[in-house]
Amino acid sequence: MPLLEVENIHSFYGHIQALRGVSLVVEEGEVVTLIGSNGAGKTTTLRSIHGVLPPKEGKVIFDGEEIQGTPAHDMISRGIAQSPEGRKIFSRMTVRENLEMGAYHRTDDIREDMERVFDLFPRLKERIKQEAGTMSGGEQQMLAIGRALMSRPKLLLLDEPSMGLAPVLVERIFQIIREINEQGTTILLVEQNANVALEIATRGYVLETGTVVNSAPAEKLRQDPKVREAYLGEI
Amino acid sequence: MSAANATGRGASPLKRFGLPALLIALALLFPFLDDGLGLGLMFPVIVIAVYVMLALGLNIVIGFAGLLDLGFVAFYALGAYVVGWFASGHFNQVSISFLSTARSISGGSPAGIHISFWILLIVAGAFTALCGIIIGAPTLRLRGDYLAIVTLGFGEIIPRFFQNGDNLGGFNLTNGTIGIKSIDSPGISILPDSLSTWQRFGTLDLNPWYYTILLLVLITVYVNIRLRDSRLGRAWVSVREDETAAAAMGINPVTTKLWAYALGAMFGGVAGAFYGAFIKSIFPTSFSFNISILVLCMVILGGMGNIYGVILGAIALQGINFYLLPQINDWVHAIGESLGSPLLAGADIPKYNFFIFGIILVLMMLLRPEGIIPNRQRQEELHDDSDAGGDALGGTVRA
Structure with missing residues (x-):
């Protein structure tokens, strides 16, 4: 049984249809990436899974249970954490307070998890008392991912972790994402930077105007001439 | 650490x-x-303390949860009317007494409903909290300005309702503009006769009133502090900063805001109940929109979210109202008389109190928008330009 199964979802912003029957599967332990151009429906797919924009039709099955229509704030206790687009860290809280917010729904000891986040992102430990909003974009991205990990999710949704970051930093962040996956967290990754995304992903889905047009193991997608031309910047 | x-x-x-x-x-x-x-400051100090309590209640709503409530007076009025209804001769069709200090002249049980003030304090708090939930549940889905508009309307509707509620299908609920008079005094009847001023709170010795409101204020301060440092307090800060992100952390934004609204309403209601008993007669006009704004000014002046700041703001503004303005009035009159100027001698300075508050607010917004004693996070929210730098490596993409 897959960890996450999305079956033919249709989502709307008002009257405008953003998703026209997206289906995808994420097996436990995988890194699955959604690639595609602006407006293809990548973020909308994540939002539909996460309950921010419940799909009008179709099913989202997580861990054997249908979760479409469950509000966003119930997702974390089910085991889905997300690092949203634009990071959305609490910029007036300190790094520590942000991480504590990530474990808000938990009542057990969180020190171990905080240590784990600091192992992954030593930079955050240095900045533990700093206001999150005063950190650089890269550090804020690290914090957003770290905060999501604090809930010990079964599935981590990452939306555009490379956005607004310098290329060196993008490499670094993606190395860490791979590390998180190797430690046992399943990841669904939405990314415009298809190059780096396909480098760490197990499988990939290509989205175009609200539908899946291609899906294959990441290695295969990287060699697909159409994908290379459209998303990997090769002519 | x-x-x-x-x-x-x-x-x-x-x-x-x-x-x-x-x-x-x-x-x-x-x-x-x-x-x-x-x-001879006992009376104004007691009223100031009522406003401290109101301001602390509103601080939960505005300072902690960041909800702009322009109709806070509604809860104050509801609390006062609870005492009016259940501790006076208003409903003279019935005669119900419960642990009350009220006695009729003939010695029998007096007409109207007379319930102990101490019970009514709790009833008023619970009732207004419930009203807060009823009003809040549909409206707290709104954000920012829309919420302000709805609460503004609510703050206007409630006093109007009390004003026109003297004939609800033939039933006199609020006695209209005449209001509810001769509200029972609180008292602790089980005390020995040597403490007679505490057996039934009088109008000559205000000490029992003073210590009662002081206790209520201290409870309010304590609850404020505990709430600020609680899980719920954290949730409020996060919802104030970013509702979407808060939801991703597993916080239900609507219930979180509802808690703030209900708790704020509760303190407003208890303050109103005390005020009703203290002042002994309540009229719809005592609960005008001005009070919502006055309490809002106290919270903003003192420093949204900072408990000491809010207390100071309430004392400062009511101090100006009760003490400074009449004082200035006397001075102006004296100057007017010595100069022979009828304009100055007859000036009515306290009439300009809202003008003066307005100037104070404008100056505060220009010079110190975070209030006299600011809350740390609030201060940063209001001085947002300071962190626009970021570092060259990461850029500063911020939602």
Whole structure:
């Protein structure tokens, strides 16, 4: 049984249809990436899974249970954490307070998890008392991912972790994402930077105007001439 | 390095407990001071304390949860009317007494509903909290300005309802503009006769009133502090910063805001209940929109979210109202008379109080928008330009 199964979802912003029957599967332990151009429906797919924009039709099955229509704030206790687009860290809280917010729904000891986040992102430990909003974009991205990990999710949704970051930093962040996956967290990754995304992903889905047009193991997608031309910047 | 320290509040024990203890001691001794020096300030100080309580209630809504509530007076009025209904002769069709100090002249049980003030304090708090939930549940889905508009309407509707509620299908609920009069005094009837002023609170010795409202204010302060440092307090900060992100952390934004609204309403209601009993007669006109704005000004002036700041704001504004303006009025009159100017001699300075508050607010917004004693996070929210730098490597993409 897959960890996450999305079956033919249709989502709307008002009257405008953003998703026209997206289906995808994420097996436990995988890194699955959604690639595609602006407006293809990548973020909308994540939002539909996460309950921010419940799909009008179709099913989202997580861990054997249908979760479409469950509000966003119930997702974390089910085991889905997300690092949203634009990071959305609490910029007036300190790094520590942000991480504590990530474990808000938990009542057990969180020190171990905080240590784990600091192992992954030593930079955050240095900045533990700093206001999150005063950190650089890269550090804020690290914090957003770290905060999501604090809930010990079964599935981590990452939306555009490379956005607004310098290329060196993008490499670094993606190395860490791979590390998180190797430690046992399943990841669904939405990314415009298809190059780096396909480098760490197990499988990939290509989205175009609200539908899946291609899906294959990441290695295969990287060699697909159409994908290379459209998303990997090769002519 | 505890979590509390990381938030920057962990001051030395002297600062944490010394100052509050000193202030409480001063407050406890105030009646003796007032009596000894012959200040005659007991009445205004009690009313100021009611406003401190109101401001602390509104602080939960505005300061902690960041919800702009322009109709807070509604809860104050509802609380006062609870006491009006259940501790006076208003409903003279019935005669119900429960642990009340009220006695009829003939010695029998008096007409109307007479329930102990202490029970009514709790009833008023529960009732207004419930009203807060009923009003809040549909409206707290709105954000920002829309919420302000709805609460503004609510603050107007409630006093209107009390004004026109003297004939609800033939039933006189509120006695209209005449209001509800001769509200029972609180009292603790089980006390021995040597403490007769506490058996039934009178109008000559205001000490029992003073200590009652002081206790209520201290409870409010304590609850404010505990809430600020609680899980719920954290949730409020996060919802204030970013609702979407808060939801991703597993926080239900609507229920979180509803808690703030209901708790704020509760303190407003209890303050109203005390005020109703203290002032003994309540009229719809005592609960005008001005009060919502006045309490809002107190919270903003003192520093949204900072408990000491809000207390100071309430004392400062009501101090100006009760003490400074009449004082200035006297001075202006004296100057007018010595100069022979009828304009100055007859000027009515207290009439301009809202004009003066307006100037104070504008100056505060220009010079110190975070209030006299700011809340740390609030201060940063209002000085947002300081962190626009970021570093060259990461850029500064911010939602």
